[in-house]
Amino acid sequence: MPDASIAELRDRAERLLPPATRDFLAAGAGRETTVTGNEAAWDRWWLRPRMMVGVGTVDTTGTLLDGPVSTPVLLGPAGRQRALHPDGETAAAAAAAAAGTVYCLATSATTDLHDLTGPGRRWLQLYVSEDRAHTHRVVGNAAAAGYERIVLTLDRPIEATRPRSRRHGTLGPLPPGAAVTTHLGDGSTRAHVASRWDRTLTWTDLARLTELGLPLTVKGVLRADDALRAVEYGADSVIVSNHGGRQLDGAVPTAVALAEVAAAIDVPVLVDGGIRTGGAVFRALALGAAAVLIGRPYLWGLAAAGAAGVTTVLDTLTAELRETMTLAGCPTLADITADLVTPAS
Numbered sequence: 001m002p003d004a005s006i007a008e009l010r011d012r013a014e015r016l017l018p019p020a021t022r023d024f025l026a027a028g029a030g031r032e033t034t035v036t037g038n039e040a041a042w043d044r045w046w047l048r049p050r051m052m053v054g055v056g057t058v059d060t061t062g063t064l065l066d067g068p069v070s071t072p073v074l075l076g077p078a079g080r081q082r083a084l085h086p087d088g089e090t091a092a093a094a095a096a097a098a099a100g101t102v103y104c105l106a107t108s109a110t111t112d113l114h115d116l117t118g119p120g121r122r123w124l125q126l127y128v129s130e131d132r133a134h135t136h137r138v139v140g141n142a143a144a145a146g147y148e149r150i151v152l153t154l155d156r157p158i159e160a161t162r163p164r165s166r167r168h169g170t171l172g173p174l175p176p177g178a179a180v181t182t183h184l185g186d187g188s189t190r191a192h193v194a195s196r197w198d199r200t201l202t203w204t205d206l207a208r209l210t211e212l213g214l215p216l217t218v219k220g221v222l223r224a225d226d227a228l229r230a231v232e233y234g235a236d237s238v239i240v241s242n243h244g245g246r247q248l249d250g251a252v253p254t255a256v257a258l259a260e261v262a263a264a265i266d267v268p269v270l271v272d273g274g275i276r277t278g279g280a281v282f283r284a285l286a287l288g289a290a291a292v293l294i295g296r297p298y299l300w301g302l303a304a305a306g307a308a309g310v311t312t313v314l315d316t317l318t319a320e321l322r323e324t325m326t327l328a329g330c331p332t333l334a335d336i337t338a339d340l341v342t343p344a345s
């Protein structure tokens with residue numbers, strides 16, 4: 001779908017999906033103030049373009065953590081992608097690989113980590129089970145299967161109440177034949193597992209997870225003191241995130257929290273939440289992010305048109321970023337510095 005915009009893909013996804021799935025995708029916690037705030041907050045940073053720097057070539061490639069990326073837009077973790085399209089995680093990962101970016105597979109995926117066998121850089125998002133032996137096996141499987149790192153999500157000790165999806169029941173949508181995997185490579189599903197995600201985690205548990213052999217990124221940090229603690233206990237990078245407004249309603253928009261976190265630590269900081277345009281990607285990099293992750297935009301693309309829809313979303317955001325870089329006087333990602341943004345008063 002080369003000519004479809006992200007908004008068109010969203011409209012098409014919302015027309016195609018059954019109501020329970022549409023609401024699973026869109027839902028935020030509580031009154032959805034953080035969902036709305038995330039998108040709006042990027043626009044509260046005005047741009048201060050630089051003139052006459054020579055923008056004959058503009059390059060969106062870079063090095064991020066363990067390797068190269070063609071674009072600083074990554075696909076963030078999202079569970080149950082086969083509820084959105086029969087090819088689910090496989091299609092999204094293929095589109096990420098084709099665009100030269102990272103795909104982060106969710107713990108609550110409908111595709112086992114062993115079954116993503118195509119090319120491309122992969123990370124595994126982790127929820128820690130009350131059954132630690134299970135979690136340790138999953139991390140070992142990810143390492144053996146070539147996943148580069150673990151992304152530990154911090155902001156979901158429980159699932160928040162999401163009124164929009166609650167009205168369809170609490171289990172979430174799954175088409176016939178699809179199930180949430182255990183990532184054990186044996187076809188077992190979460191329905192076979194008695195344990196829940198562990199809500200007793202503290203920073204000392206983080207230190208233990210870093211001993212399992214994969215580098216660790218934490219996702220869900222909104223404060224400088226938590227970012228410092230994450231690094232102290234072994235994370236080598238941090239994602240500023242409020243789970244796309246799906247967890248604590250009223251949590252600070254990530255465009256507001258980012259600068260505080262980036263100033264506090266000297267490891268790579270990534271951000272997600274409400275990023276819908278290349279201009280928002282540009283603002284995130286100017287505020288100190290090494291890269292951004294997207295959630296709903298690529299899920300709209302997936303639901304609307306499978307891998308081709310995800311490709312359209314990635315291509316659109318990267319083309320918009322390149323245009324913003326050109327007009328703001330930034331030939332490379334390294335040129336996108338803090339002086340290029342100023343808060344709207």
Ligand SMILES: Cc1cc2nc3c(=O)[nH]c(=O)nc-3n(C[C@H](O)[C@H](O)[C@H](O)COP(=O)(O)O)c2cc1C
Nearest residue numbers: 076077078079106153243244272273274294295296
């Ligand atoms: C349908 C859906 C499912 C998600 N599932 C997960 C998940 O399993 N683990 C996780 O860490 N984040 C999950 N997220 C949050 C995303 O990783 C990301 O933080 C968020 O979507 C970014 O905001 P955006 O949707 O505005 O781009 C999910 C988001 C959506 C929309």
